[in-house]
Amino acid sequence: MEEYSKVIINAFIGTLDWTWKSIIFEVPWYTNYFWGLIVISLVVWTLEILFPWRKNQSIFRKDFWLDAFYMFFNFFLFSIAISGFYKLLEKVFSDMGITSKSLAIIDFSTWPIWGQLLVFFIVLDFVQWFTHILLHKYSFLWQFHKVHHSVKEMGFAAHLRYHWMENILYKPLKTFGVMILGGFEPEQAYIVHFMAITIGHFNHSNIKITWGPLKYILNNPVMHLYHHAYELPKGTYGVNFGISLSIWDYLFKTNYIPEDSGTIELGFKGDDKFPKDFIHQNMEGFKKSTN
Secondary structure, eight states: OHHHHHHHHHHHHHHHHHHHHHHTTOSOGGGOHHHHHHHHHHHHHHHHHHSOSSTTSOSSOTTHHHHHHHHHIIIIIHHHHHHHHHHHHHHHHHHTTOOTTTTOSOOOTTSOHHHHHHHHHHHHHHHHHHHHHHHHHSHHHHHHHHHHHTOSSOOGGGGGOOOTHHHHHHHHHHHHHHHHTTTOOOTTTHHHHHHHHHHHHHHTSSOOOOOGGGGGTBOOHHHHHHHTBSSOOTTOSOSOOOSSBSHHHHHTTOOOOSOOOSOOOBSOTTGGGSOOSHHHHHHHTTSOOOO
């Protein structure tokens, strides 16, 4: 038990130390997620201001500061708080003889770096797409995912407005995806992570981008806006589940873009009664589902 306690404490201190070193520029710039998130956010926000899709939407849109808080809470504060839990699971599995190689179906560590990054990106994105569907399909998971869909005016920071329980759900499945790839994460994986942040910010932004013919591969703001639509096609529990890639939606017929005015109502039925502040939004998911 003492050994497990040390694992939790060391993981917490290590993550906290790394985050602080990121803030004061004592880590390599290409792995500095703190300032990287800020730079990406400022760039996308500037583009929103210069090229707004919904021109009547304020620069400081509805819930702008709430979403900004969610960004830093989910990306850093909660990650620090939960870091020990993941290290503990890793230790427990290791003690049981289950290693990162146990579920490996392919070893791509000898591939050229571009191939490693491509496979890493595709596999993790598919895992997130599948997890995203589960969040919509099952009511007890939807209760938590409602936080993300409570956005009424879309902007880049809405990307990281989500209930902290989603970290608990996504992380193990993403780890499972890495284990399938031989437990190997490319040394340059930061490229994939920064790409995912940038694409996610753009997908939630007030900018009209469709990427032309690449729309069948890359997710985009027009497609993702309909994921947040108040009115969904009859008989569905959601559409356009893509995170970075749209190809999964086109392959599995969950794509839906009837028009591109950007003026549709966002949210979900009953969102007028959904809490408006951070604390109560994060308590709401633990209440018994009523719809």
